[in-house]
Amino acid sequence: MMDIQVKQMPAYDVIVVGGGIAGVAAAVAAARGGAKTLLMEKTVTLGGLATQGLISWYEPLCDGEGKQMIHGIAEELIRLSVKYGFEDMPHKWGGVGVPRANYTRYATHYSPHIFALALIRYLEENDVALRFDTLATYPDVEDGICRGILVETVGGREYFPAKMVIDATGDATVCERAGIPTEYGDNFFTYITHELNADDAQKLAESGNFCPARRWRWTGSDLFGNGNTDNKHLQARTADDVTAYMVRGGRTVLDRLEQEDRFSREILSIPTMPQFRKIRRIIGESEFNGTEHDLHIDNAVGTMGDFRKAGRRFELPYTTLYNKAVRNLYAAGRIISAKGDGWEITRVIPVAALSGEGAGTAAALCVKQGCDNHTLDVALLQKALTDAGNRISL
Ligand SMILES: Cc1cc2nc3c(=O)[nH]c(=O)nc-3n(C[C@H](O)[C@H](O)[C@H](O)COP(=O)(O)OP(=O)(O)OC[C@H]3O[C@@H](n4cnc5c(N)ncnc54)[C@H](O)[C@@H]3O)c2cc1C
Numbered sequence: 035m036m037d038i039q040v041k042q043m044p045a046y047d048v049i050v051v052g053g054g055i056a057g058v059a060a061a062v063a064a065a066r067g068g069a070k071t072l073l074m075e076k077t078v079t080l081g082g083l084a085t086q087g088l089i090s091w092y093e094p095l096c097d098g099e100g101k102q103m104i105h106g107i108a109e110e111l112i113r114l115s116v117k118y119g120f121e122d123m124p125h126k127w128g129g130v131g132v133p134r135a136n137y138t139r140y141a142t143h144y145s146p147h148i149f150a151l152a153l154i155r156y157l158e159e160n161d162v163a164l165r166f167d168t169l170a171t172y173p174d175v176e177d178g179i180c181r182g183i184l185v186e187t188v189g190g191r192e193y194f195p196a197k198m199v200i201d202a203t204g205d206a207t208v209c210e211r212a213g214i215p216t217e218y219g220d221n222f223f224t225y226i227t228h229e230l231n232a233d234d235a236q237k238l239a240e241s242g243n244f245c246p247a248r249r250w251r252w253t254g255s256d257l258f259g260n261g262n263t264d265n266k267h268l269q270a271r272t273a274d275d276v277t278a279y280m281v282r283g284g285r286t287v288l289d290r291l292e293q294e295d296r297f298s299r300e301i302l303s304i305p306t307m308p309q310f311r312k313i314r315r316i317i318g319e320s321e322f323n324g325t326e327h328d329l330h331i332d333n334a335v336g337t338m339g340d341f342r343k344a345g346r347r348f349e350l351p352y353t354t355l356y357n358k359a360v361r362n363l364y365a366a367g368r369i370i371s372a373k374g375d376g377w378e379i380t381r382v383i384p385v386a387a388l389s390g391e392g393a394g395t396a397a398a399l400c401v402k403q404g405c406d407n408h409t410l411d412v413a414l415l416q417k418a419l420t421d422a423g424n425r426i427s428l
Contacts, residue, residue: 038191040184045195046072046163047401048394049183050202051170054082055383056367057202058153059107059390060397061162064200067398067418072194073157074168074185077306080153082204084383085146086306088226090248093382094139096127098344102140103337106424108387114152115144120244139344145248147303168192173199173212173363180212180363198362198397202390205270205313206369214357219312219377220267223254225283226309231299248302253286257311257378270313279308311368312381318371319353319408324379330427333412335392337425338385347428348379352412355393361406364393388424395419 048064050057053075061073083089092112095104102109116122116129123129127140157164165187172184174193182195201208210216227250234246255262270276284304291301327346334349354371355364365371366389368381379385395418400410416426 041190041192043192043194045182045197046070047196048072048198048200048397049074049194049196050200050366050394051183051208052082052202052204052367053077053080053153053164054202054204054367054386055084055111056204056386056390056393057082057200058157059111059387060200060202060364060366060394061157062107062160063391063394063422064198064398065160065162066422067395067402069198069398069401071161072163072165074165074170074183074194076167076169078166079150079306080157081146081150083307083309085150085153087309088146088228088250088303088305089383090143090146090228090250092142092144093341093384094141094339095384096140097339097347098139101347103339103347103425104384104388106336106388106419106422107391108384109423111387112140112142112384114156115149116142118152119145119148121145143245170203170208173208173360175212175360178359178361180360183208197401198364200364200366200393200397201369202366202393204368206316206365209316209357209360209363209365209369210314212360212363214359214363215317216314217317217373218269218271218314219310220269221310221312222257222259222262223264223266223268223279223282224256224309224311225253225286225305227251227253227287227304228302229299230302232297251287253283253290268310270308270310276308279310283309312377313369315369315373315377316357316365316371318355318357318365320351320371322348322351322354322370322372322376322380324348324372324375324377328428334426335396335415335419336388337428338379338388340379341382342378349427350380350385350388350392352392352396352415354380355389355396356407358406358408361408362400364397364407366390366393391422391424392419395422
């Protein structure tokens with residue numbers, strides 16, 4: 035076996051692995067909580083699926099009946115998503131109007147590319163150290179404590195010591211390798227590109243409205259399985275699974291392009307990460323299963339609606355963010371402990387930001403208090419989240 039040098043890197047109070055929406059929210063919350071925070075991201079872009087995956091629709095912060103459910107960093111991020119772009123939320127929610135008739139929930143379209151740039155500035159403004167091109171490979175776990183993260187970079191293999199770690203990888207790589215139990219998700223095949231056709235370009239030139247100019251084109255199925263013609267459920271367990279998914283997506287788009295007039299359209303973007311909705315999630319101290327609507331939970335870290343259906347309101351339990359088998363590790367985003375319908379409700383952008391803020395705030399408090407995820411005083415966490423503008427109970 036080759037002897038590979040490991041470079042020792044500076045220690046951080048909180049290391050967040052993964053710069054998707056959950057990771058950004060977690061890192062900002064931890065830094066605001068006074069923790070020296072590093073966010074490491076394996077690519078060179080922030081936003082994860084919400085930017086690189088071309089998901090350009092921020093699901094609602096409200097319950098669909100006029101009540102705002104999610105505040106805090108999720109709300110800062112929805113506003114940031116449109117701050118430098120041409121889209122906006124409905125008037126009722128303080129926007130200048132979504133160019134999509136009849137939609138009234140607190141949601142918006144946004145430009146994924148502009149949002150990705152804005153997220154870098156957002157981290158800078160919040161004193162989060164950012165490291166791109168840093169692939170977290172293995173957590174260094176000893177006696178139920180993650181002492182640091184081993185990474186691969188262009189500069190070689192490196193080791194970052196940490197007091198607290200937050201896994202926001204979208205696939206629970208850190209938690210799984212730390213020994214926490216996980217479950218794989220089933221996916222319909224979906225491949226989305228952003229395209230511009232000649233008719234829409236004409237409309238843009240005449241109206242000055244850019245909205246039709248970035249059109250989603252689907253290959254495969256929507257989230258309900260409509261269009262899932264081969265009736266297959268896919269999982270992302272290996273690099274072969276991911277490769278097959280991306281190759282299939284690219285091939286089907288190319289097949290379609292072959293049938294079209296090549297002078298009639300352009301592809302503006304292809305996804306640079308696989309559009310699996312659910313890869314792997316942790317099995318935490320509790321599992322949110324989506325049946326808990328209108329139910330009060332003592333250890334809630336926030337409230338949320340259901341993006342698919344108006345009138346359903348939930349509290350998100352703190353205990354979905356960790357498994358005490360590793361006492362200084364949290365999960366955030368689409369990998370938290372939510373199963374079945376609960377996974378559907380929690381995997382979308384606003385809830386990823388909500389769980390990220392919960393995990394980041396909790397991690398900073400653990401550093402301050404010198405405690406573990408399961409010994410943290412939840413009342414203290416709830417006070418910190420409330421002080422930061424969040425709603426904790428229904
Ligand atoms: C087809 C599809 C349609 C969707 N539509 C919508 C929609 O309309 N509206 C909506 O709100 N949501 C939608 N979603 C869901 C939503 O986009 C995501 O679930 C959400 O953005 C997940 O955020 P996250 O931060 O948890 O994870 P991710 O976005 O997956 O971010 C994880 C980040 O971690 C990085 N990373 C992973 N492993 C490592 C590692 N080892 N080291 C360092 N970095 C690592 C990744 O590069 C990535 O940047 C959709 C999802 C899909 C797939």
